Amino acid sequence: MSLSIIESCVNCWACLDVCPSDAIYDAKPHFMIDAKKCTECEGDHADPQCASICPIEGAILDAAGEAVNPAGSLTGIPPEMMEKAMAEIQAR
Amino acid sequence: MELTVLNEEQSPSTEGGCSASACGSSDDQLAHLSDEIKQKVHNHPCYSEDAHHYFARMHVAVAPACNIQCHYCNRKYDCANESRPGVVSELLTPDQAVKKTKAVAANIPQMTVLGIAGPGDPLANLDRTFETFRRLSAEAPDIKLCVSTNGLALPDAVEELAKHNIDHVTITINTVDPEIGAKIYPWIYWNNRRIRGKKAAKILIERQQKGLEMLVERGILVKVNSVMIPGVNDEHLKEVSRIVKQKGAFLHNVMPLIAEAEHGTFYGVMGQRGPSNEELMDLQDACSGDMNMMRHCRQCRADAVGLLGEDRGDEFTIDKIEAMDIDYDAAMKKRAIIHQGIEEELAEKEKRRAALAAVKVPSGPAVDNKHFRPVLMAVATSGGGMINQHFGHATEFLIYEASRDGVRFISHRKVDQYCIGDDSCGEKESALAGSIRALTGCEVVLCSKIGFEPWGLLEEAGIAPNGEHAMEPIEEAVMDVYEEMIKTGKLDEAKSEDSQMTA
Known part of the structure; x- marks a missing residue:
């Protein structure tokens, strides 16, 4: 049971500082999660901490390989609403 | 804590610029400040229009992590060719940052100020930020230290900031209205949860205001930065300016939004426009009144080195500073002499200006x-x-x-x-x-x-x-x-x- 970080990671360090299990390490080309140490924060926090602070949609996967923060979840704009939001912003 | 900043008693808005004391004495933005504050900022290039022609500053990029998302920021900050806040070429460890600061101070003796400004939020990187400050205040006591923050972690950091003798803090405050905040900040990381929308903005605003009040109480100088985002917070910033001034911020810096599509920020990609020069100038005038408005901000990178508007970062890469052998005691003596010379030149200029005002x-x-x-x-x-x-x-x-x-x-x-x-x-x-x-x-x-x-x-x-x-x-x-x-x-x-x- 472990989360994982994929190549869209921008190495911003935020996750490393908040991981309660010291499971995250600074690696090249991007940060990695030590699967042996990762607990998905069970017992420590309600939500996995790395995925709660990660600023990049899709960069952290759950044990099943699904994005914990899928497209639109961090901008607050689901893909189908994109066009409308863009028109609104460009009218400013 | 309930947010009390909106709908409070408000003085009527001053339209069209200078209404009183701060104006009239040439471009001296610091005219209405107490002598004590003037003394603190007179050689700070970011705070004094005069000083910025003579004194230099630097940022060390020891703070990569961030605890909020702003729509004008892109967390992919690793870029050599852009000049805007939040961008750096290489991250430094606190040890490298101390070495770099001493190297710059020895080679650019006009450097008076060391700031930590990112590329993330310095107070979301407490250990790295404070270790850097702790060491510099001991090893390079002739350098002023300052820090900028989004404010979320600020109330918890005020005690520690006061300990390190940091007398300048910049808080970026873009709004005091959660409704508007939700259009600027999609989420914050708070108490181990990701919080979104208006609820997130409300927490952030409360923390910023509380942090501002706590700093003022302790006599730490606070500058407020605001990003002017047309159609989002432009009109509202007049109110922000009034409130932060009431609470004791000594300087307000309204900066234009930078939102190019190629920067990859949310606003850039979505086509949010920045203000025109005239829109920016009009807003700065409208915000001024008695408040000191800062007008020479260059919105520099989180690893900028040199005079405002220039960047000599390339001369001080990690490789290069590792190869330098700095005798800081000797450098401090040389710096003191050069600073003295600049002070004299500035005093002379002030005299000329006073004469000009009389004429x-x-x-x-x-x-x-x-x-x-x-x-x-x-x-x-x-x-x-x-x-x-x-x-x-x-x-x-x-x-x-x-x-x-x-x-x-x-x-x-x-x-x-x-x-x-x-x-x-x-x-x-x-x-x-x-x-x-x-x-x-x-x-x-x-x-x-x-x-x-x-x-x-x-x-x-x-x-x-x-x-x-x-x-x-x-x-x-x-x-x-x-x-x-x-x-x-x-x-x-x-x-x-x-x-x-x-x-």
């Missing part, structure tokens, strides 16, 4: 008591407070306003690096057209020299090129030109159509 009291014959409109003039300068740059070499112009009340610094306007403006203002334009666009609203441009082609184009645009004051101090020359315009009857005419401001 300009309307007393002449024909012009007595007549009202003349203020005039904006652009100046090409490479520093030192002088008109000493060729028009064609200027990557930015300083904009001054001359009136019978004196000369006032308004802003700087960049020419090449990025463009603040509408879609028609892109790379297709020649650099010259870009320069002329940057001068919209100005009636005169002062420079050391200027070529034939730009001369004609400037005149066509209703901007009078002027190379007659080369190597003269800026404010005196601007006043001379203004007096000349009065004498020759130029200000009796209406402003020419071409140089009218366009929105």
Whole structure:
């Protein structure tokens, strides 16, 4: 049971500082999660901490390989609403 | 804690700029401050328009992590060629940061200020940020320390900040209204949860205001930065300005949104526009009143080194500083001598300015008591407070306003690096057209020299090129030109159509 970080990671360090299990390490080309140490924060926090602070949609996967923060979840704009939001912003 | 900042008792808004004390004494933005504060900021290039021509600053990039998302920021900060906040070339460990700071201080003795400004939020990187401050306050006590923050973690950090003798903190406050905040901040990381929307914005706003109050209580100077985002917080920033001033911030810095699509920020990608030069200037004027507005901010990178507007970061990469052998005690002695020289030069300049202020009291014959409109003039300068740059070499112009009340610094306007403006203002334009666009609203441009082609184009645009004051101090020359315009009857005419401001 472990989360994982994929190549869209921008190495911003935020996750490393908040991981309660010291499971995250600074690696090249991007940060990695030590699967042996990762607990998905069970017992420590309600939500996995790395995925709660990660600023990049899709960069952290759950044990099943699904994005914990899928497209639109961090901008607050689901893909189908994109066009409308863009028109609104460009009218400013 | 309930947010009490909205709908509180408010003084009526002051439209159109200077209403009182801060204005009138030339461009001295710090005029109304207590002597104690003036003493603290007089050699800080970011806080004093005068000082920034002489003193240098640097940022060390020890703070990569961030605890919120702003729509104008892109967390992919690793970029060598962009000049904007939140961008760095290489992250430093606290140890490397201390080495770099000493290396810069020894090689650029004019450097007086070390800031930690990112690329994330310094207070979301407490260990790295405070270790850097702790070591520098012990090992390089002649350097001022400052920090900037989004404010979320600020209340918890105030005690520690006070311990390290950090007397300057910058808080970025873009709004005091959660409704507006939700359009700027999509989420925050708070108490181990990701929180979104209005709820997130409300927490952030409360924390910023609380942090501001706590810092003021402890006598730590607070500057407030605001990003002007047209259609989102532009009108609202007048209220922000009033509130932060009431709470004791000593300086408010309204900066234009930088949102180019190629930067990959949410606003950039979505096509949110930045303000035009005129919109920015109007808002800064409207926000001023008694409040000190900062007008010379260069929105520098989180690893900038040198005078404002320049970046000598390339001379101090990790490889290069590791190879340097710095004797900091010797450097400190040399620095003290150089700082003394600059102080004397600044004092001399202040004296000249006071003399100038005395001269300009309307007393002449024909012009007595007549009202003349203020005039904006652009100046090409490479520093030192002088008109000493060729028009064609200027990557930015300083904009001054001359009136019978004196000369006032308004802003700087960049020419090449990025463009603040509408879609028609892109790379297709020649650099010259870009320069002329940057001068919209100005009636005169002062420079050391200027070529034939730009001369004609400037005149066509209703901007009078002027190379007659080369190597003269800026404010005196601007006043001379203004007096000349009065004498020759130029200000009796209406402003020419071409140089009218366009929105």
